[in-house]
Amino acid sequence: MSALLGVVLLTLTACSGGGSGDPEPDDRSAETAEVSISVAPDDGATGVATSGELTVGAEDGTLTEVRVTDPEGTEVSGELTEDATGWAPSEALANDTEYTVAVVGENAEGTEGTRTTSFTTLAADATFTSNWNISDGAEVGVGMELSVTFDTPIENTDAVRDAIRIVTEPPVEVRGHWFGNQRIDFRPEEYWAPGTQVDIQLRVRGVEGAPGVYGTAREDIGFTVGRSQVSTVDVNTLTMDVVRDGESIRSIPVTTGAPGYETWNGRMVITEKLVETRMNGDTVGYGGEYDIPDVPHAMRLSTSGTFIHGNYWGGGVFGNSNASHGCVGLRDVQGAGDPGTDAAWFFANSLIGDVVEVVNSNDDIIAPDNGLNGWNMSWDEWGV
Template sequence: MNGRPISGASVGARTRSGKGVPALVLGLLLLLVTACGGGGGGDSDSGSDKGGKQDSGQADTKVSQAVVAITPKNGADDVKTSGALKVTAAKGKLTEVTVEDTKGDPVEGKITDGGASWTPSGHLAASTKYTVHAVAKDSEGREAAEESAFTTLTPKNTFVGIFTPEDGSKVGVGMPFSVRFTRGITHPEDVEKAIKIKTEPAVDVRGHWFGNDRLDFRPEEYWEPGTKVTVSLDLDGVEGRPGVYGKQAKKVEFTIGRSQVSTVDVKTKKMTVKRDGKVIKTIPVTTGAPGYETWNGQMVISERLRVTRMNGETVGYGGEYDIKDVPDAMRLTTSGTFLHGNYWSGDAFGNRNASHGCIGLRDQRGGGDRNAPAAWFFDRSIIGDVVIVKNSNDRTVAPDNGLNGWNMSWEKWTA
C-alpha cells in the first residue's frame, strides 16, 4: 500500500493487522467531546430557564402545601344533624366539596371565606351515613384531597307534621298549607326553614306560627286559580326542641281550582255565591239567633260531611240540641261553626236567624233531595272555598279558629 489515506467511506474498516478502531467507538468519543464542550456554540442554559425552574418536561415532585380538614373525623358516629359538619382549608383554597348519603343524594352547601371553608346549606338526616370528598389547591396550583365518612345520630324522641291539604288534591283559593306538629316546637326557625314551598306561577308565600305546634303558609291574597303548589317537608333530622328530632321527608303537591267566594249577609239573611268573580246564585239562609250570633270574617271550608250528627255537648252547649242526619255539612271553624243543610227550622230561611251560630240552608233530612239549596251548594263546593260573613253582632273569628288566617293582616302575618 502507499501511504495515502483511504477515502472517507472506509473509515470504519480495520487495518490488515486487525488493530483498527471501530467507527462506533470513534462516534462515542466525538459525542462525549461535544457534550463536554457545550457543542456548536449552543445556549449554555438550555437545561433550565433563567428563573432556575425545572425543564417543562420534568415532573414536579413537590407536595401541595394546602391542608384539608373535615369535621367530624372519619369513622365518627352519633353525629349531630346540625352544626357538626364543616370542611376547611389552610395554606390553600377549597375548589371542590362533595357530600353524599349512601343513596348518592347530595348535600347542598357552599364554599365561603374566599375558599377557606364549606358548610351545608341545611341540616342532615338522622341515622344516615355520609361520605365527604374535598379538594384544595395551594398557591402553585397543586392539589390536596381528603376524604371522610361518618354517621348521624339515631334520635330517641321524634316528631312529625300532620298537614292539610292532602297530596294530589284540588282546593279552593282560600286554602293555606297548614302543619300541626305532634310535639311543641322550641326551635321554630329551624323547622320553618326545613319546609320549602314552590308555586307555578311564582308567588310569595310566607309562614305564620300559631302557638308552638302549628305553622300555616299562605300568600298575601287568595291564590290565583290554577296555581300549582309543591311543598317539601324536609323535617328528617331537624331538632325541633332539645333532643327531639323530625323523622319526616315528604313532598306534597296540590292545585288551586276555580275561585268560589260566598258572602253571607246576616242582616238580609242571604248568601251570594260568586264563581270566578260572577254571581251564580243567591240563597236564603238562617244564621245565629240573638245570643248565639255567627262569627264575622273570612272562613275557609276545612271539612265536608255528606251526613253527620250535631250534638250541643260537643261545642259547649250542653244538651240544648242533638240533631241526627244533618245533611251537607261543611266545617268553617275548629270550634264548631258549620254551613249545613237544615230540615227542622221551617220558614226561617231568609226570614229569621234561628241557629246556635251555624249557617243553615234549607235541605231534606239525610240530604236526599239534591236540588235543595244546601245540597246544591255542597255539590259545588270544595275544601278551601271561602265563606265570608258580614253584619253580624259578634266579633271577627280568630285567625287560628279553623284555617282562617285571612283575618290577619299581611303585616301581622309576616311579622
C-alpha cells in the same frame, strides 16, 4: 463525551432563550399545587350534631362533586359557595345515622383529587312527629292554608319554621305564623292566585325542636290552587252571594245564628266536607238543645263547630229569619238525595280551601286559629 454534552446544552439554551436576554419562563413546566380537600367532622367521628358541623372545603382548587349519603344511598342536599371552594348541607341530617362523604375536586390544571370519609350523627333523646293538613296532589280553593302541627312543644321555632320550605309557581311570598308552640300555618298575603302550583319540602328530620328532641319528617308534597270562589253571607239580608273568578254566579237564601247564638263574622275556610253527619249540642257546649243524626251537605268552617250545611227541618226560615245555633243553613232535604237543593248545589260546587265570609253579624270576628282562618290577621301580624 464532555464536548458533545456541551453542544447539546448550548443547543437547548438557544432554543429556549428566544434569541437574546433572559429566558422566558415555560408555563408548561410550571408546577401547580394539588387541590387540598378538607372535610369536617373528622373521618370516623361519632356523636356528630345533625346541624352545623358538616362542611367540605377545597384549597388550591375547586370542588366539582360532593356526595353525602346514608346507608340506603339517599343523598343529602347541599349548596356550593359561589367560588366552588366550599360546600354545606341545606338540610339537617338524620339522627343516629352513618354518613359517607365522597368529594372530588380539581386544581387549575384540571387535575383531580378525591377524598372519602364517614361519620355518625348523635342519637336523639326523644323525637317529635309532624302532621299536616293537605294531601299530596290535592286541588284546593284560594283560601287554603298549610297547617303543620307537632306532638310536643317546640322551643326552637325559627329552626323548625325554616325547615318547612315552600316554592310556588308563579312565585309569591309565603310566611309562617305560630299559634302557640305546637302549630304553624303558612299563607301568602292575599288569597292564592288561581292555578298556582305549591311545592312543599318538609325537612324537619334532624331539626332540634327542643333540647334533645328532634324531628322525624322528611317529605315532599304539593298542591294546586283551583278556580277562585269566595262566598259572602250577609246576616242582614240573609243571603249568600257566591262569586267565582270575580263573577257572581248564584245568590242563595240562608239562615244564620239566632239571637244569643250569633254566627261569627269574618273570613272562614272550608276544611272538611261531609255528605251527612251527626250534630249534637253536647259537643259544642249547648247541652241537649239539639241532636240531629243526619245533617246533610255539611262543610266545616271552624274547629269549634261552625258549619255551612243543609237544613231540612227549618221550614221557611231561609232568607227570612235567623234560627240556627251559629251555623249557616241552606235549604235541603233529609237524606241529601236531591241535587236540586241550594245546599246540594253549594256542596257540589265547593272545594276544600274555598272561602265563606260572614258580614254584619252581631258577633266578633272569628279567631284566626279557630280553623284555617288566618286571613283575619293583618300581614304585619302574620309575619310575627
